[in-house]
Amino acid sequence: MKKNRESNKQASQIAVAGIIERFDNSILIGLPKEGGDPLWEFPCGLAKQGESPEAAIRRVMPECVGLDIEIHVGQPPLMGQHKGLEVEFRFFLCGVSGGDALAIEYEEVRWVDKAELSRHALSLPSKGVAEWFTNDSEPD
Secondary structure, three states: OOHHHHHHHHHOHHHHHHEOOOOOOEEEEEHHHHHHOOOEOEEEOOOOOOOOOOHOOOOHHHHHOEEEEEEEEOOOEEEEEOOEEEEEEEEEEEEEEEOOOOOOEEEEEEEHHHHHHHHOOOOOHHHHHHOOOOOOHHHO
16 A cells, blocks of 8 residues: 555656736736647746755746746645646746746747736636636635
């Protein structure tokens, strides 16, 4: 039984994604370079083995979109697909602390108004989080 748990644990990878909000309340999304359906996503990448999700998001954002970020809040884990792998996603609501948005690991990146997120074809994990985020952000 112990061996099974260890092999499951080793097979699990963590992907971190940033819901990066700019000063004008727009959100950054990226169009991945790989082929297939053109689905937008919140910028994301894989954590290194032994790296905390918080350290990973701080490393991944400059590497994939050129932005230094500050973490505002992290969300509970969510299972999903990233580059064909089953991963545990960790989404973080972040602000920009430096840099310029660049399409380093993406075909294209763009800032979109929160209300416009639903008009973009989003990947399944990003779509679920966007629905929560835009519904939760609307004034009462």
